[in-house]
Amino acid sequence: MSFEALVEQQAGVVSLAQAVTCGISASTVRRWVGEGRWRRVRPAVFLVGGHRYTDEARVRAVALWAGPQGVITGPAAAYWHRMLEQAPAFIDLTVPAGRKPKPPAGVRLHRRDLDPADVRQRLGVRVAARPFAALETAVALPDGSVFLDRALQKHVPFAEVYRAYCRNMGRPGSAAAGRLLVAAADRADSAAERLLVRLLREAGIGGWVLGHPLGPYRIDLAFPAQRVAVEVDGWAYHVDPERFRNDRRKGNFITRSGWDLLRFTWHGLHTQPAESLREITDTLARAA
Known part of the structure; x- marks a missing residue:
């Protein structure tokens, strides 16, 4: 070349x-x-x-300085996998436990031996594999739960993130990672529904009920008078394929029964509450 x-x-x-x-x-x-x-x-x-x-040049420069044994990890690795739009101010770099280089400014050094499954070569840079990068970044960011939600929906399956967690259990940050994953497995059934209820109440929207029975199912939140069903897709379907298939069967049954069906995620309700409410009110108006 x-x-x-x-x-x-x-x-x-x-x-x-x-x-x-x-x-x-x-x-x-x-x-x-x-x-x-x-x-x-x-x-x-x-x-x-x-x-x-550029951000790309900053990350590449650290990788070049570290040499073939260095691995870009943490939020910088998430950036490299395009899970973050910008690289962090500090670049996390992991080197083998026996090495003791003096990190230059702007580099946060971690001395540890990584499992080969947690390392990838991408675009000429040794970088944390996508599941491990997602897990470490979720722990590092203030809005880590939101980041993890987005990563699970767009970039990496829950099962792969969970396996990365198991491989690194006991290391610094693993307790916080465990708490995030426990929440991830069942967040929608509680937090997202409570968030939806709060948004409806604050907007003065009534006429809804929780757990409305319809055939063999219960609709998460229903407007029976207008026959509008609102289902909240949670993080649990990332864990359980059968849960995912059952949710889809339930959705098909609702629409076959003549109801309008709306689906929201916890992330969507959290980051775009106005748009979510607007979709609900527009659907109710059309149904009326």
Whole structure:
């Protein structure tokens, strides 16, 4: 690969070793840094002139500094898997337990031996596998439960996150991760329904009942007069395939019985309450 192609592939950052391999001497690199043509961003890692120091470049620079034994972990790994839109201010880096490098500024170092199942190579960077990255990021972020909900719905199955948790049980943060996963397994049946009830009451919307019987099922929240059913899809269906299939059979029965069916997730109710209420009120108006 040519030097130009390498620079393009790595978002403008290269290591000294890579430059030398491509035929650029160490003395030339030092001269270019002195002239301002290149910028030193990590020990023996440089940003080539004409390139912005983007989030991708920041993560790649840490990976290049760490070498083949380093693994990008935590929220930076979630960013690398596109589960977060931006890289964090501090890049988490995991190295084998026996190594003791001095971390440069902006790097949070973890000395631990990771299970091979928790490590992936993605776009030229050794990074925490998606389930492990989701779990660590949920613990690290202030809104970790919201992040985990979104990750489970869009990026990774619950069972894989749970297996990553089991592989890392007992490590720092595993207790908090366990609490998040316990909530994840059954959050909708309690928290989301309570949230929906609170939203309806605050909006002054009445005429609904909880657990309305219909055939062999009970509708989560029903407006019997308008024959509008509201079902809250929770996190439990990530755990139990039979629960998922039963929810779908229930939904089909509701619509075959002549009811309008609306489905919401805890995440949707939490992040878009106005839009959720608007959909309910619009459906009720049409039904009336």
